[in-house]
Amino acid sequence: MMQGKGRLIATDDDKRQLAPIHERLSRAGVHNAEVRTPKGEADPLADIKASADLIVIDAPCSGTGTWRRNPDAKWRMRPGALEVRLKDQAEVLDRAASMVKPGGRIAYITCSVLVPENGEQVRAFVERHGEFSVRPRAESVAVLGDKAEQFAHAALQTPEGWLMTSRRTGTDGFFVSIMVRQKAPN
Numbered sequence: 001m002m003q004g005k006g007r008l009i010a011t012d013d014d015k016r017q018l019a020p021i022h023e024r025l026s027r028a029g030v031h032n033a034e035v036r037t038p039k040g041e042a043d044p045l046a047d048i049k050a051s052a053d054l055i056v057i058d059a060p061c062s063g064t065g066t067w068r069r070n071p072d073a074k075w076r077m078r079p080g081a082l083e084v085r086l087k088d089q090a091e092v093l094d095r096a097a098s099m100v101k102p103g104g105r106i107a108y109i110t111c112s113v114l115v116p117e118n119g120e121q122v123r124a125f126v127e128r129h130g131e132f133s134v135r136p137r138a139e140s141v142a143v144l145g146d147k148a149e150q151f152a153h154a155a156l157q158t159p160e161g162w163l164m165t166s167r168r169t170g171t172d173g174f175f176v177s178i179m180v181r182q183k184a185p186n
Contacts, residue, residue, distance in 0.1 A: 006053075008033040011044045048099045055096040056107045059121075060088045065111040065173025068166040086116060093125045097132065097181075105135065106179045111172055113165060118175035122160040126179065134160050135178040 002008075008030065012018050015037045025033050036044035062085055067074050089110075096106050108125075110117050126132050137157055141148045156163040161177030 004032055009036055011036040050101050052099045053104050055100055057092055057096055059110045061085055061110040061112040061117050063111055064113050089121050097129045100181045102181050102183055104181050108177045110175045113173040119158050119160040122177045131181050131183050132179045135180050140178040
């Protein structure tokens with residue numbers, strides 16, 4: 001979609017999560033991506049303040065959306081794990097807020113079907129960051145072109161975004177919300 005122009009930056013606090021990205025970028029024919037591996041305490045994104053058009057957050061989550069193909073994962077979820085993930089998600093969202101320019105967007109994605117990780121997390125973020133609002137679902141699904149109507153029929157609409165469930169879409173469970181920065185932070 002970018003036609004090889006612009007700048008893509010990928011990073012993760014856990015550098016092990018970045019290992020497969022090189023092969024994926026190559027397979028996709030992407031040549032304008034920069035992979036920033038964290039080194040020590042330095043912030044690999046320190047130079048990106050209020051300048052990004054789009055931040056895509058593949059949020060750390062409980063993984064409840066993958067239980068269809070990993071049913072034993074529900075028994076491995078430890079007490080308190082959800083609370084840790086909720087804190088991690090809020091931190092990632094707050095960090096992203098400082099990087100998005102006015103008119104820019106944050107795409108928040110989880111592989112969870114739990115409301116606290118999805119809609120509640122988005123509502124709390126928008127309350128903390130009044131310069132952001134949830135993009136109307138009709139606008140966010142329009143990027144799918146001729147598949148938009150089929151997707152909209154299969155996925156569940158929430159006030160904050162789209163929830164895909166195994167039962168309705170035949171995929172893992174996912175949640176997607178697009179938030180737009182309306183103005184510069186106060």
